[in-house]
Amino acid sequence: MSFLAKTRLHLRNEVGEIKMPARPTTMVIDMQNSTDANPENGSHGASKTIFGRDVEEISYVQFHDPLKDEVPRHVMILGEAGAGKSTISAMYCSAVADGNVETLRSVELVHYVQAAHLHNNSTANAFDLLFTEQMTCDPMTELTENERRAGAKWLNQNSGKLLLTIDGLDQCLDNFAVNSLPKTDQQNNSRISKTIAKIMGGNIWRGAYILTTSRWNIYWNFTAEQKPNKVIGMRGLDDGNLRLAASGHSVDGDRMIDQLVDTSPKLLNLCRNPMFLKYMTNVFRTNSENLPDCISGLVSAFFRNFFRMSSEKYGDITRLAYHGMLKNLFVFSRCYLENLGINPKDLNDFLSAGANPEKDQDIANSFDDIFAFSHQTMQEFCCALHVASLDRSNMKRFISNDLNENGLELTRQFFYGLILNDKVTNPMRKFLTGLKTPIRDCREMLFEELFNMVTDGTIRDISTVRLLYECGDDTIKKMKQHVQRVTINSGDLL
Incomplete structure (x- = not known):
């Protein structure tokens, strides 16, 4: 040939x-x-x-x-x-x-x-x-x-x-x-x-x-x-394609979209993203009466539906996600997992086989020996869960430095939602138990970061607006006392 x-x-x-x-x-x-x-x-x-x-x-x-x-x-x-x-x-x-x-x-x-x-x-x-x-x-x-x-x-x-x-x-x-x-x-x-x-x-x-x-x-x-x-x-799915795509996920697409129009128009806009629409249809099938209203809430609800592992294996998957995100690494060899003390057979629900790994991972001979998360967004969410398990000093350092780097924007949104938004935190309690840093202390650190974003009373960055939206109504009410004006380039809002 x-x-x-x-x-x-x-x-x-x-x-x-x-x-x-x-x-x-x-x-x-x-x-x-x-x-x-x-x-x-x-x-x-x-x-x-x-x-x-x-x-x-x-x-x-x-x-x-x-x-x-x-x-x-x-x-x-x-x-x-x-x-x-x-x-x-x-x-x-x-x-x-x-x-x-x-x-x-x-x-x-x-x-x-x-x-x-x-x-x-x-x-x-x-x-x-x-x-x-x-x-x-x-x-x-x-x-x-x-x-x-x-x-x-x-x-x-x-x-x-x-x-x-x-x-x-x-x-x-x-x-x-x-x-x-x-x-x-x-x-x-x-x-x-x-x-x-x-x-x-x-x-x-x-x-x-x-x-x-x-x-x-x-x-x-x-x-x-x-x-x-x-x-x-x-630019996402238009109205007609949104309904068509939703119906393609084995749900009553019209019913789901109509419900979102009535109860959560902001979430409807999020569902114009094909991957988040997939997450939403999964959540809708299991609990159509109590739908999330932000990205971290949506992905955490999908995670809870999907995750059926012991606490030990849960720790393995979040640790793998964390190490991968820090290295900008999205495919993993069997050898790499084993060096982290992880058995890939235990993580079948989250890892798919068949990808080509990086050179420094001792490339395996079999196609089945290479693994990746089902989608990058799921790796980013699992990384946010692992950040919540860090001790105080490491968490402080990560929040102040690494979490603000390019490439971790979505992990950042997930983490702020997990910690500051009660609508996200409370359903995830069983995954947030036994933390080295109490939730109360985590919240204090994140509020300090939020205050630093509006030191002169002005929000200039659309990413700050998105972050506040993830944090929920209570956080927004507290931050309103410190925000005097919002000045954002109109091009950012497209």
Whole structure:
């Protein structure tokens, strides 16, 4: 089998047959009028999420359609956690491979890679990192030495016939460099993010078409050279697709949506996110009369429905999530779990098998020896639960430093909701017993952080508004005494 034949088989194995009858709205976004909101420029904690300005709605098969009369080389899909970025990028790859994308009819090779599955291998060149190592997991697609050489040669000569899709830039092990990266050729050693950044900047495989996905915050880490020619924003499910998607989860979708319209319009808006809609339909099936009203409440309710383990195994899963989030690690080898004293067989409900781990985890030989959480949002929630179990000094340090870093924004929302919002805390009591730091002390630390966010009586950051919403009505009432004004860029509210 030739290199091209094996890569086509690999694509089919990676993306499969995806059916998504209810698709989120995808918009071309103008990011030119947005400014980077660095914490040093006035915002406290995690950087602002800037959403840009909607230009026009497009179908997913139009991602590489001309922008200002020119076909964009690099397109980036940006969206919140669970927005459907991975699904729609995989659908796009299938459409291009099947010849159903007019602007990319010249493409002969479509390659799909999940950033979380890339090895932390400083000795691998771009071809080995993105092709050789990714295709090794399946004996049917593993490249021989001759095929490897032929593939590298083909790409050097035909880079303009490649569509490379890298899903989840925010899940790369090492952060993207803010400063310009040196222009080097393909053979130079590089860490993962630097290699990807060079590809995005056109310094490797110049002329290749690129599709990347990420959460919004990563966009500001790129230089002008590395930023995409076109940005696509995931804007959630519209009214019609929301009902269609809800009905696809084995519930009375119309009844659920009508109930949310009447009782919790804010939660309805959250359910426009496909992953959170999935969580909501699960919660609705079990308790349709008592629905949560914030993200932490929704995910904690799903967690309680899903979690049927002993307290010891519960500690294992939250500890794994915590260690993973600190390292920006989202796939785990059996060896890595065993080094943490964790038996993966005990965690079948939360870990799915079949992914490619990082280099420093002693890669296992079997596909079944690689594990990941069912979705990144569940890992982030479990991480928040583990933070609640830390002793006072470690918790104080984590809250003041790590929890305010980019990449932990959702974990931060979950943790504040778990600790400060009684509607979230009380149903989770059995998971919050025997803590080294009493809930009362945790709340004091978080209130101190909240007060620091509004030191001059002004809320300037949309992330602070979201955080307060997670904290519940009682916290909001207390904070109102310290807030005199709210000044937020209108673009943040889109």
